[in-house]
Amino acid sequence: MTEGNFVDYVKVFLNSGKGGKGSVHLHREKFITKGGPDGGDGGRGGHIILRGNQNLWTLINFKFKKHFKAGHGGHGSKNRSSGADGEDVYLEVPLGTIVKDGETQEVVAEITEHGEEKILLQGGMGGRGNWHFRSSTNQTPRYAQPGVDGQEKDFILELKVLADVGLVGFPNAGKSTLLSVITSAKPKIADYEFTTLKPNLGIVEYRDFKSFVMADIPGIIEGAAEGKGLGHYFLRHIERNSTLLFLIPADSKDIGKEYRILLDELRRYNPELLDKERLIAISKSDMLDDELMNEMRTELDKDLNGVPFMFISSVAQLGITELKDKLWAMLSV
Structure with a gap:
């Protein structure tokens, strides 16, 4: 999937269908010239329904079509015949999609399972035909109910990537390179900051046909929680990862300080992120000899307060x- 095809935030305008009118009809047939009321009910308007689809990874289907309108209910007719229900509109979304009210920003729905359905807007009820209004004092009512109008509303669809492991690190820390090596994903790789502008997903194949999903999240910079750099645009994707893999290059001036900055950005964005399992990987370690690696290991044991690295x-x-083994062990707890 190219970066241009990854869409994780869209605004849509939805309109459910109007209910059909109830029928005003008096029964007529041969030899019966003054029959009683037999007007049928109107059909309900079509719903707008959200449905999860595990085969989708992006909201690109909503990039160019953002207005959706369900069908209106059919009108009732004679012989107590009800009108047809309006056609429902199904919005297929990837797992991990949340829906917010366009005005209040309140979360109104969340899709995490394949085939899961949520009605976002209900269609209007159909009106009742005059058959319902007959009585001993009014045996030929000549009125029926109109259909109820449909609803219309703006919604925001947001995708939070569903992955087992989220890669966290500053720009140019080697996250995309690791993802390309450990999975079959082919992210964009270059020697400059912010090469990755969209999350990349890859499946890590493990022993005995087991696997887990890893996500390369665009690089964090100091102040990201306040919206600097790519800001909230990527931080929301970390919320659904069960394990966080912090990637810090071996040539960093201060590995412990860099880790604490990354951790602080996550805490300021959402303190619950600190409850997730964490592992630190010191990347680009091929530039270290055994002696230097042992020295760094001694210092990091003190500086990282017991966080595994x-x-x-x-x-x-x-x-x-060894990294795959460790991640699998953490995911299997």
């Missing part, structure tokens, strides 16, 4: 198998 190199394939 390991040395890896995506280019030299150093520690990649």
